[in-house]
Amino acid sequence: QVQLVESGGGLVQPGGSLRLACVVSGFTLDTYTIGWFRQAPGKEREGVGYISVGGGRTYFADSVKGRFTISRDIAKNTVYLQMNSLKLEDTAVYYCAKRSLRFRAGSLNPADFGSWGQGTQVTVSS
Numbered sequence: 001q002v003q004l005v006e007s008g009g010g011l012v013q014p015g016g017s018l019r020l021a022c023v024v025s026g027f028t029l030d031t032y033t034i035g036w037f038r039q040a041p042g043k044e045r046e047g048v049g050y051i052s053v054g055g056g057r058t059y060f061a062d063s064v065k066g067r068f069t070i071s072r073d074i075a076k077n078t079v080y081l082q083m084n085s086l087k088l089e090d091t092a093v094y095y096c097a098k099r100s101l102r103f104r105a106g107s108l109n110p111a112d113f114g115s116w117g118q119g120t121q122v123t124v125s126s
Helices: none
Strands: 003-007 010-012 018-025 034-039 046-051 058-060 068-073 078-083 092-099 120-124
Touching: 003 092, 018 034, 018 092, 018 120, 034 068, 034 078, 046 068, 046 078, 058 068, 078 092
Parallel strands: 010 120
Antiparallel strands: 003 018, 018 078, 034 046, 034 092, 046 058, 068 078, 092 120
């Protein structure tokens, strides 16, 4: 059974850092591109970035480029989202998901991903 479980969210001050984790089961990380997404209250879910199936390529939304990084540990079945220089506007519930059949490289469209986790809340506040 495919499952993705996010953790690591919390309250952080502007300029601070957090590392989120996405533990997957039911498949291996070297078979699927994994994406990170977020949804703020009253807004649509948006793509943050993804790590390619080969693990050698990451892709980010312009809003987080240079501040966020994605890595993975295949042995631990875990993908990480390292978030630095956090801003108030980064406040959201963060989700991970694996790419669906319609995914194409460069897409951060949530419709191109599936098997969503339950999300973890990140709140940036002073």
